[in-house]
Amino acid sequence: MDVFVQQLINGLTLGSIYGLIAIGYTMVFGIIGMVNFAHGDVFMLSAFVALIVFLVCTAWLGIGSIALALFIVMIVAMLVTALWGWTIERVAYRPLRGSFRLAPLISAIGMSIFLSNFVQVAQGARNKPIPPMVQDVIVLWTGPTGYTVALSYKQIIIMAVTAVLLTIFWYVVQKTSLGRAQRACEQDRKMAALLGIDVDRTISLTFVIGAALAAVAGTMYLLYYGVVSFADGFVPGVKAFTAAVLGGIGSLPGAVLGGLIIGLIETMWSAYFSIEYKDVAAFSILAIVLIFMPSGILGRPEVEKV
Amino acid sequence: MKKVLLTSVAMIGLVYAGAASAQIKIGVAGPITGPNATFGAQLKNGVEQAVEDINAAGGINGQKLQISIGDDVSDPKQGVSVANKFAGEGVKFVVGHFNSGVSIPASDVYAESGILQITPASTNPTFTERKLWNTFRTCGRDDQQGGVAGNYLAEKFAGKKVAVVHDKTPYGKGLADETQKAMNAKGLKEVVYEGINPGEKEYSALVSKLKAAAVDVVYFGGLHTEAGLIIRQMRDQGLNAPLMSGDGIVSSEFVSIAGPGAEGTLMTFSPDPRKNPNAKDVVAKFKAKNFDPEAYTLYSYAAVQIIAEAAKAANSVDPKKVAEAMKAGKPFKTVIGDIGFDAKGDITRPDYVMYTWTKGADGKITYTENN
Numbered sequence A: 001m002d003v004f005v006q007q008l009i010n011g012l013t014l015g016s017i018y019g020l021i022a023i024g025y026t027m028v029f030g031i032i033g034m035v036n037f038a039h040g041d042v043f044m045l046s047a048f049v050a051l052i053v054f055l056v057c058t059a060w061l062g063i064g065s066i067a068l069a070l071f072i073v074m075i076v077a078m079l080v081t082a083l084w085g086w087t088i089e090r091v092a093y094r095p096l097r098g099s100f101r102l103a104p105l106i107s108a109i110g111m112s113i114f115l116s117n118f119v120q121v122a123q124g125a126r127n128k129p130i131p132p133m134v135q136d137v138i139v140l141w142t143g144p145t146g147y148t149v150a151l152s153y154k155q156i157i158i159m160a161v162t163a164v165l166l167t168i169f170w171y172v173v174q175k176t177s178l179g180r181a182q183r184a185c186e187q188d189r190k191m192a193a194l195l196g197i198d199v200d201r202t203i204s205l206t207f208v209i210g211a212a213l214a215a216v217a218g219t220m221y222l223l224y225y226g227v228v229s230f231a232d233g234f235v236p237g238v239k240a241f242t243a244a245v246l247g248g249i250g251s252l253p254g255a256v257l258g259g260l261i262i263g264l265i266e267t268m269w270s271a272y273f274s275i276e277y278k279d280v281a282a283f284s285i286l287a288i289v290l291i292f293m294p295s296g297i298l299g300r301p302e303v304e305k306v
Numbered sequence B: 001m002k003k004v005l006l007t008s009v010a011m012i013g014l015v016y017a018g019a020a021s022a023q024i025k026i027g028v029a030g031p032i033t034g035p036n037a038t039f040g041a042q043l044k045n046g047v048e049q050a051v052e053d054i055n056a057a058g059g060i061n062g063q064k065l066q067i068s069i070g071d072d073v074s075d076p077k078q079g080v081s082v083a084n085k086f087a088g089e090g091v092k093f094v095v096g097h098f099n100s101g102v103s104i105p106a107s108d109v110y111a112e113s114g115i116l117q118i119t120p121a122s123t124n125p126t127f128t129e130r131k132l133w134n135t136f137r138t139c140g141r142d143d144q145q146g147g148v149a150g151n152y153l154a155e156k157f158a159g160k161k162v163a164v165v166h167d168k169t170p171y172g173k174g175l176a177d178e179t180q181k182a183m184n185a186k187g188l189k190e191v192v193y194e195g196i197n198p199g200e201k202e203y204s205a206l207v208s209k210l211k212a213a214a215v216d217v218v219y220f221g222g223l224h225t226e227a228g229l230i231i232r233q234m235r236d237q238g239l240n241a242p243l244m245s246g247d248g249i250v251s252s253e254f255v256s257i258a259g260p261g262a263e264g265t266l267m268t269f270s271p272d273p274r275k276n277p278n279a280k281d282v283v284a285k286f287k288a289k290n291f292d293p294e295a296y297t298l299y300s301y302a303a304v305q306i307i308a309e310a311a312k313a314a315n316s317v318d319p320k321k322v323a324e325a326m327k328a329g330k331p332f333k334t335v336i337g338d339i340g341f342d343a344k345g346d347i348t349r350p351d352y353v354m355y356t357w358t359k360g361a362d363g364k365i366t367y368t369e370n371n
Helices: A002-032 A039-060 A066-096 A102-123 A153-175 A177-187 A189-194 A199-225 A230-247 A252-272 A275-292 B002-020 B037-056 B076-089 B100-113 B142-156 B170-185 B204-212 B224-236 B253-262 B277-288 B297-314 B319-327
Strands: A137-142 A148-152 B023-030 B064-071 B093-095 B116-119 B135-137 B162-166 B192-195 B217-221 B243-245 B266-269 B332-334 B337-339 B353-359 B365-369
Touching: A002 A039, A002 A148, A002 A153, A002 A177, A002 A199, A002 A230, A002 A252, A002 B204, A039 A066, A039 A102, A039 A199, A039 A230, A066 A102, A066 A199, A102 A230, A137 A153, A148 A153, A153 A177, A153 A199, A153 A252, A177 A189, A177 A199, A189 A199, A199 A230, A199 B224, A230 A252, A230 A275, A252 A275, A252 B204, A275 B192, A275 B204, B023 B037, B023 B076, B023 B297, B037 B064, B037 B093, B037 B277, B037 B297, B064 B076, B076 B100, B093 B297, B100 B116, B100 B170, B116 B297, B116 B319, B142 B170, B142 B217, B142 B243, B142 B266, B142 B353, B162 B170, B170 B217, B192 B204, B204 B224, B217 B224, B224 B243, B224 B253, B253 B353, B253 B365, B277 B297, B297 B319, B297 B332
Parallel strands: B023 B064, B023 B093, B093 B116, B116 B135, B162 B192, B162 B217, B217 B243, B243 B266
Antiparallel strands: A137 A148, B266 B353, B332 B337, B353 B365
């Protein structure tokens, strides 16, 4: 029981990070029907931005308060990464809109390789660490065998930030005119354009929001693991994409749910079975779910538009 | 016009080939980039310094050495393409690779292409166990290293709870299994045995599992990045058991990843080559270039020295003849002491000692030999 709760906490933290990245995949797919393979690398890039801003804050500006530093780091990382997201869409995807389906996909793969190589060359190929911070833990209880179930401040921050941002984000999509435009474009781009919605701008904003959420994930990733390298976009990117598919690609709550499920499967499998097979387990479950629910857990079946 | 151009290109090629044949090409291969770039730099700097010194002393049998660098990024596939690149360039001797998982497939290519390979770092026994003519190493083997580690665990942690974790690579799993074997033979049984995915950052589930098993020490077969991350996440979850590992973590980058929790980490490695009296001058040269010749640097330096001495002994730069001279049993003078090879290409005086990572007077955590 004690171990179960501890692993549940670990799994939810990991799942929160996956969920934040997965939203970027699912939103872009929802609106232009394209898998943005560069999204994992945008996430990695944001972690590097966060690292640089953090070092500037602590070493140069001498900001002593970790909370303040983290806040600045997150805001700057979100802004810079959002700009990257916007630029990538403008440069690599928009000129290809309307060409054959595979063109933007290849462009996305190219962008993914570009980003990871760019960071490798610009920042070096080594792991970049930051000193451990926010080390405090809350001991929830001590089990009969002396096992302490602990919730670290880091894990609380990650889960809280994820929850708050998702709420804000959900509000934006459901209640604002921007969200309405976005949902309209998702349903029928041509019709939305006829009704006076600036489709290009809406798509740009989708990329901006997706990148900003990836930046939150990147900051959290840096805070939690303390180490980042140029190759870190790949594994979390693939897992988050899997989460988006599992939850039903195109569905926002589905992306978050998928992220949490993937995070939980990985940790629970690691806890009770062999860690060596955790990815095998996670992807087997993905395959099984997709056999019985082809559009994912919360996805709507694709309706042929006539 | 086109024909003239082509002919002139061919001519230039001929001229270059003519110039190159007067030199002996020596390849250095390892992870020049990627997460293990810190080790790649050790190999590269060691070989470069050795070639510089040997060329300054007149080269081998009057011929100068010329370096070609290959980057395998610790990836077996890239390693094989580096090997093919070397074969195409006419490289005769290779110092490398770093990872056992890369050295082993690459050595097949070298064997076919008539290239002699000395690895300064790959410790997996398989490397020299396949009866290839061309495989040598200046480091020890994992069965020796694992034996030292396993005996140490069985002695110092008798009756305690030991976890054995590896990174699923030939090096990591090989070393972990040898350690486990030695430990079990002395009657100490591990409570957890796990393999992790290298290249990931997420090991908190593993750490919770270790915590649940209340382990007293974690033996890790793998490299410094994963070792550092595991320590960091162990301390995050309040698990203060020390980590013990092998020669794969011997890099100062280990501490920057692990953070202050690295203190107390145990490690098996050969006696510090920098302290060898033979290495004094060379170490000074490295220090002058502002490079700390830690870990595998001097092993790489020694590999080049051995090639040079064996070539002189064989009075030939034909790799096969050099290999025969190396296996003749006569020890070679190197910066890490006198080194002789057995028929397999392993060194005849393997030695591993325990090190502990401790905080020095300057607040930095470094490794020192246990007394």
